[in-house]
Amino acid sequence: MEHVAPQDFGAGEPVAIRPIAGEPVVEVLSADKVFANGTRALAPIDLTVRDGEFVSLIGPSGCGKSTLLKLIAGLLEPTDGRIVCWRGGEAGRRMSFVFQDPTLMPWSRVEANVRLPLDLGHTAKAEARARVDKALALVGLTEFRRNFPRQLSGGMRMRVSIARALVTEPNLLLMDEPFGALDEFTRNKLDSDLVSLWWARSLSVMFVTHSIYEAVFLSTRIVVMAARPGRVFGELVIDEPHPRDDNFRTSPRFGKLCRDLSGLLTDASIASAAP
Amino acid sequence: MSSTMRPLIQSEAFLRVVSPALAGFGMLATWEVACRHFQIPSYLFPAPSAIAQTFVADAGSLLWALWMTLRVALIAFVSAVVIGTLIAFAFVQSRVIERAFLPYAVVLQVTPIVAIAPLIIILVKNTQTALILCATIIALFPIIANTTLGLRSVDHGLVNLFTLNKASRLQTLLRLRIPSALPYFFGGLRISSGLALIGAVVAEFVAGTGGRSAGLAYEILQSGFQLAIPRMFAALFLITVAGIVLFVAMAGLSRLVLGEWHESEVAPET
Numbered sequence: 001m002e003h004v005a006p007q008d009f010g011a012g013e014p015v016a017i018r019p020i021a022g023e024p025v026v027e028v029l030s031a032d033k034v035f036a037n038g039t040r041a042l043a044p045i046d047l048t049v050r051d052g053e054f055v056s057l058i059g060p061s062g063c064g065k066s067t068l069l070k071l072i073a074g075l076l077e078p079t080d081g082r083i084v085c086w087r088g089g090e091a092g093r094r095m096s097f098v099f100q101d102p103t104l105m106p107w108s109r110v111e112a113n114v115r116l117p118l119d120l121g122h123t124a125k126a127e128a129r130a131r132v133d134k135a136l137a138l139v140g141l142t143e144f145r146r147n148f149p150r151q152l153s154g155g156m157r158m159r160v161s162i163a164r165a166l167v168t169e170p171n172l173l174l175m176d177e178p179f180g181a182l183d184e185f186t187r188n189k190l191d192s193d194l195v196s197l198w199w200a201r202s203l204s205v206m207f208v209t210h211s212i213y214e215a216v217f218l219s220t221r222i223v224v225m226a227a228r229p230g231r232v233f234g235e236l237v238i239d240e241p242h243p244r245d246d247n248f249r250t251s252p253r254f255g256k257l258c259r260d261l262s263g264l265l266t267d268a269s270i271a272s273a274a275p
Numbered sequence: 276m277s278s279t280m281r282p283l284i285q286s287e288a289f290l291r292v293v294s295p296a297l298a299g300f301g302m303l304a305t306w307e308v309a310c311r312h313f314q315i316p317s318y319l320f321p322a323p324s325a326i327a328q329t330f331v332a333d334a335g336s337l338l339w340a341l342w343m344t345l346r347v348a349l350i351a352f353v354s355a356v357v358i359g360t361l362i363a364f365a366f367v368q369s370r371v372i373e374r375a376f377l378p379y380a381v382v383l384q385v386t387p388i389v390a391i392a393p394l395i396i397i398l399v400k401n402t403q404t405a406l407i408l409c410a411t412i413i414a415l416f417p418i419i420a421n422t423t424l425g426l427r428s429v430d431h432g433l434v435n436l437f438t439l440n441k442a443s444r445l446q447t448l449l450r451l452r453i454p455s456a457l458p459y460f461f462g463g464l465r466i467s468s469g470l471a472l473i474g475a476v477v478a479e480f481v482a483g484t485g486g487r488s489a490g491l492a493y494e495i496l497q498s499g500f501q502l503a504i505p506r507m508f509a510a511l512f513l514i515t516v517a518g519i520v521l522f523v524a525m526a527g528l529s530r531l532v533l534g535e536w537h538e539s540e541v542a543p544e545t
Contacts, residue, residue: 075435097439103432107454107536119450120440148536 022051024087025172025204026072031081032229033067041067043229044081049206051171054198056207056215056222058261060269064230065208069174072206073097085172095172096165100180102157104149104164111136111145114163121168135163138197155186162194173198173205180210191217192245199242212265216257217249224264227272234264321505326512329505337494337506341513344475344490347403348521351410352471356464358411359418366419367426367452384416388474392481402484409481410474417466425459426452458537461529468521476514 030044042064049055057065070076072083073095086093096117104113114135118128136142139159149157158178165173179187195218198205209215215222219238226233238257240248248254303323309315310322317325330337362380366373392409399405429452437447479492489497491510498507534540 073439075438097436099432099435101432103430103436105433105451105454107457107533116436116450117440120437120442120446150536150538 024048025051025053025085026206027084027087028068028072029082029084031071031078031083033064033071033076034079040229042071043231045230045232047223047232049172049204051204052202054195054205054207054218054220056209056219057225058209058212058215058222058265059225059230059233060227060265060272061210062230063225063227063268063272065225066176067230068225069097069176069206069208073174093172094168094170095174096168096170098161098165098173098175098178100177102149102154102161104157104160106149108148109145110141110147110149110152110160113149113160114167116164117168131167131169132163135167138166139163139193155182155190158182158190162190166197171202171204173203175205175207177208177210179214187211187214188249194218196243212258212261213249216254216261217244222261224261224268226268233268233271236261236264318502318504321508325505326508329503330509330512333506333509337491337509337513340489340491340494340510341517343488344472344479344492344514345517347406347410347475347478347490348472348517351407351474352414352468352521354407354411355414355418355467355471359415359463359467360422360460362415362419363422363426366423373423380416380419383412388413388477389481392478396478396482402482403488406475406478406482406484406490409478410471413474413477414467414471417463417470418460421459421463421466422456425456428459429455458533458539461525461533464529465522465525468525469518472514472518472521 026047026049028045028047030046031042032040032044033042034040045068047068057068059065067076071078072085075097085095105116108116111132115128115132118131123131132145133142136145139162141156141159141163144152144156149160152160161178179190182190191214194205197203198218205218207215207218216238222236222238223232224234224236225231236257240253240257307322307324310320310325315322321329362376366377388409391412395408396402396405399408433451433455434447437451442450475490476492479490480496483496484490484493491514494510495507498504498510530540
């Protein structure tokens with residue numbers, strides 16, 4: 001599988017193992033973003049993410065990956081164009097956002113932090129409790145539920161943040177460089193957990209990252225972006241079967257895919273150079 | 276000797292309690308010995324023993340005066356907390372309100388209370404009310420400034436999280452803004468409680484109220500006129516103790532509320 005050059009973009013043969021001919025979850029329709037100070041963060045972008053995909057966004061800094069994610073989350077409004085989620089049928093569908101930092105409330109215990117989205121949505125107590133139990137078990141933090149965030153390590157805080165995102169049982173998970181601040185060992189562990197979690201449920205993920213290895217390990221498809229203005233530069237489909245484990249990380253195929261992605265990123269960086 | 280039997284002088288309790296107590300005792304002893312040795316008359320500079328004797332003899336009237344001063348300080352402190360918090364909430368609701376009124380809050384803060392106290396005492400008929408007003412004015416600003424800062428110092432990511440979960444304004448206020456503001460608010464309380472006491476004493480000095488409602492400042496003034504210097508020291512001592520008690524009470528309250536989660540109250544892990 002070679003990467004797809006921008007001109008014949010889409011002409012590749014997606015051999016994803018999980019069928020991803022599903023419904024579009026997110027459709028970005030010529031959306032762009034110009035900030036109030038005149039900075040053009042995103043050129044008009046077209047991008048579709050389908051049900052069950054794990055799509056990583058990668059690119060040089062300033063390419064608007066995080067801006068794109070915030071547009072999809074509704075934290076920012078596109079200057080022009082539209083973003084449609086679930087073909088407009090949003091009822092009963094949920095998206096969750098995982099930030100770069102754990103973004104926990106320091107005054108609340110782990111369980112209350114995880115429960116927050118349910119509290120804000122007035123979920124019944126008994127149901128909320130059951131869901132929090134489940135989310136904490138998923139990230140392996142059940143025994144730390146009574147702790148305060150400051151008593152946890154960086155990796156554990158990030159797990160709390162993920163549990164909070166999962167507690168509403170979202171259909172779409174938006175993650176903005178969630179493991180960027182963690183050491184490599186912790187990051188690999190969380191990546192493995194995340195990918196099995198994604199595999200085990202009907203979840204679509206959009207994942208912003210700076211790490212080539214992380215993108216290749218996690219994704220079914222990688223969208224490479226370029227800067228000035230932020231735009232989609234190319235795509236790479238990772239047709240490695242799931243569930244993936246450390247054997248994939250050490251396989252020659254993984255190395256080849258990383259090299260392909262690295263080459264594409266180099267081209268994107270050259271295309272992003274300031275005039 | 277085992278390693279757990281550390282010398283007394285290195286133990287935490289010793290450093291925190293015993294050493295300042297010993298230092299204080301040493302200073303008092305030096306003071307006493309110096310007064311006796313140089314035969315300084317007690318109407319110039321009394322020895323600690325003379326102050327203690329006066330204190331015991333006049334305990335009734337001194338403690339009553341302390342209660343009068345404390346009452347003014349406490350009412351003023353509570354008023355300042357209530358009014359200051361409400362003003363801070365108004366400031367946070369709208370930048371226009373803050374822009375319009377913050378300069379006047381600053382004017383209130385920078386004008387020395389001694390300078391406006393006579394005016395207030397003339398304008399307000401009831402002396403007790405005038406005293407409370409003076410003390411409230413001086414105690415108000417730290418509450419306004421700290422609470423406003425606290426209500427604004429909200430983690431941006433958490434604001435986004437609340438927005439994404441469609442939190443109402445009230446939910447955001449109760450679950451996010453108020454808890455974020457608490458450490459700043461308690462910082463304001465510590466400063467403000469001390470200022471309320473200072474305000475009460477200063478206003479009493481200016482008003483010079485005698486009679487049943489005479490406070491410690493009046494006792495100090497009277498003692499000065501009568502050259503009852505040991506009594507002056509005893510009154511001074513009571514004011515200091517009252518200030519310390521207020522400060523410790525505020526610190527304790529802060530620890531009670533923030534103790535479990537805020538960095539300022541958490542002992543570093545060893």
